[in-house]
Amino acid sequence: MKHLIFIILTVAALSLSAQDKPKLVVGIVVDQMRQEYLYRFEKKFGPGGFKRLMSDGFMLKNAHYNYVPTYTGPGHASVYTGTTPAIHGIIANDWFDKTLKKAVNCVGDENQKPVGIEVGNGDVSPWRLLSTTITDELKLATQKRGKVIGLSMKDRGAVLPAGHMADGAYWFDSPSGKFISSTYYKPGLPLWLEKVNSLNLADQYLNREWKTLLPVEQYTESGPDDSPYENRIKGKEEKPVFPYNLRQMRTKSTGYELIVASGFGCDLLTDVVKAALDGEELGKDEITDFLTVSYSSPDYVGHAMGPNSVEIEDTYLRLDRNIQDLLSELDKKVGTGQYIVFLTADHAVSDVPQYLKDNKIPAGLFRESFAEAGINDFLKKYFPDKKIVEKISNDQVFLNQEAFTGDPKSTGVDRLIVTELITQYLMGTDGVANVFTSSSLRSSDYGEKGLKGSVVRGFNPKRSGDIAFVLEPNWLSSSYVTGTTHGSGYTYDTHVPILFYGWGVRKGSSSQLHVITDIAPTLSVLLKIKFPSGCTGQPITEITD
Incomplete structure (x- = not known):
């Protein structure tokens, strides 16, 4: 009996050592997240979300964007190409095209049509992205056998990370309340996503009330809930304070747009991410797959309310639970230690300029x-x-x-x-x-x-x-006195989290300066594949060596 147990353990050990690559890489980009949120809200985070990544993974404490403008499109492109707009070409979310003499969108493509709905924002593709991505390089290295799926509430948050060769990219369509795609990828939605859409999850969330997870008086890390520096959310006539009766508010808004700007936006995306894990059978064999996830709702809430709001704190406490839920799902479906997760942000955010001015800070x-x-x-x-x-x-x-x-x-x-x-x-x-x-x-x-x-x-x-x-510093290209934005090269916009966790990643942290373009080449080293074609970043040696 002892001999049999020894043989079983030996075979298991040899099998594990033979696996020189993870089964799945999950890239998480949080739209508009400061590094300091990890510290400010840490006491209220649960043990299995951000804290798990911070304590059991490797955290870069001094990670920055090294270019302007710090916007969503360029941010996602830079994370996955390992280079900056000067080379990958995504210079903004939208920009003035000198040849066409009109504004163009970073993922707009008039040659494509929506998939999943008849009319909507499906005329998109990554064709304006000039460099390969780390996800493209995985497809090339595996002879297209490694699967790549991109998911986000925003089209650009799904399309740019998934790259040119993705098996699918899916995003939320506010008018219909469904997740859709583009003919660039496939002529129809996969069955698993059709089933998700049939559940009308967005409708279910919008029939709920957004109230704070904890008693509002416990949100001491933020300013007062009743603040003159916040925008009103469409549909709420009175002051922008908790609770938000979404069922009532939606009667005065269009389609399902409220879900994206509420605390339930990240819940909805996490539901779809878990369905994709099963539906696409990600991480089920020895060929590495890649799932890109972009949580967009913190950006919508942050723009409207600012980084000092109770709404943004509650959004991050909810996101913490989403991260915990996702990690638990990965443990069950892929296996503990069989996957890599990295988490970062596409940019951070400025304080509300009027708030700074009222506190004697130039803005x-x-x-x-x-x-x-x-x-x-x-x-x-x-x-x-x-x-x-x-x-x-x-x-x-x-x-x-x-x-x-x-x-x-x-x-x-x-x-x-x-x-x-x-x-x-x-x-x-x-x-x-x-x-x-x-x-x-x-x-x-x-x-x-x-x-x-x-x-x-x-x-x-x-x-x-x-x-x-x-x-x-603290000047914004904006016409709104309330709310805030981002885009500068100052540290309040550039300083973002970078966390690596899982297969091949040791525990630890570093205060050495690293730039956002270092993520992609670090993954290249861990996966033993080529760097993206335009890559200018360098591997994070504290992780790879």
Whole structure:
């Protein structure tokens, strides 16, 4: 009997040692999460969510984005390509296309149609993403046998992480309340997702009341629930305070949009993620699969309420339970120690500028539309018959190229004069810290330090504007006095969590500086596959060595 037990244990040990790769990688991106949330809310987290990742995994305490703008589209692209907008080309969520002379979306694709509904936001694909992703590299390394699935409430949060070769990417369609896809992937939804959609989960959640998980007076890590710095959520006529009667509020809103901006948005996505684990049979064989998950609801809540709100704290306490639920599901379905999870964010967030001003901290709002009109009026003194500025977008000035047609010599001089005049105008504008011309950015070193380096790494010569500018700390490109946003290169927008957990990851932490582009090459080393084609990051040696 003892001999038999010895043989069984030996075979099991040999089998485990033969597995030199995880069965599944789960990438979790939280839309708008500060590193400090892990510390601020830690006492209220349960043992099996964020705390499990922090105590049993490896945590980078000093991880930052190294470019601007710190937006959702570029953030997801940078996590999975291991490079920045200068190379992967996703320069914003939406940007002004110099050739088409109109705004384009980072995943918009007029050649595609929605799948799962007749009309909706399904005309999308990753075609504007110029680099491969770590998920693409897994598909290439496994001869397409490794499965890649992307899930999010936002289309860009599902499409960009899943890459060009994904087996499927699925996101929430607010008008219909269903998860949908694009013809880029497949002509129809998988059976498991059709079954999920048939349950009308969004409808079930919207018939509930969003109230705090704990008594509201225990939310001492946040400001008062009744705050003048918060936006009203559509459908709630009175002040933005708990509780939120979603059943009543939805009668004054459109479709199922409230679910995304409520505490139940992460619950809904977690339900779909668990269904995908089963439906796609992820992690069921020895070939590594990859599941990308992007929790979008914290961004919607954060924009409306700000990082000091009770709503954002409650959202993260609920997300903590979602993480615990997901990890437990992975333990059961894939096996403890058989998977890797990494968790990060696509950007952090600024405090509400008006709150800072009321507390004697310099802050302000910069209105791009006002600047655009002001610059054009200013330039009429020198060029009375021309409209010089085509558009100001994402803190960049796009010149009207038709204003510089004709003799190259004279128009070249005009362009130089215009560039200098616009620079002078912007430098004299409240809230502007510095201005950079496209020529100075193109000639700069990719590794340049400081804020200029962040602009360089976010500047794609073919897609970005002719002039870029940087605002002063705590100044936002926004017209809203309440609520907040993100996008800068300052630490309140760049400092995000990076946590690795599971197969091949030792326990520990590091305060060494690491940038977001280090995630993808770290995974490449762990999975023993190529780095993404545009990768500029480096493996996190505290994890890999």
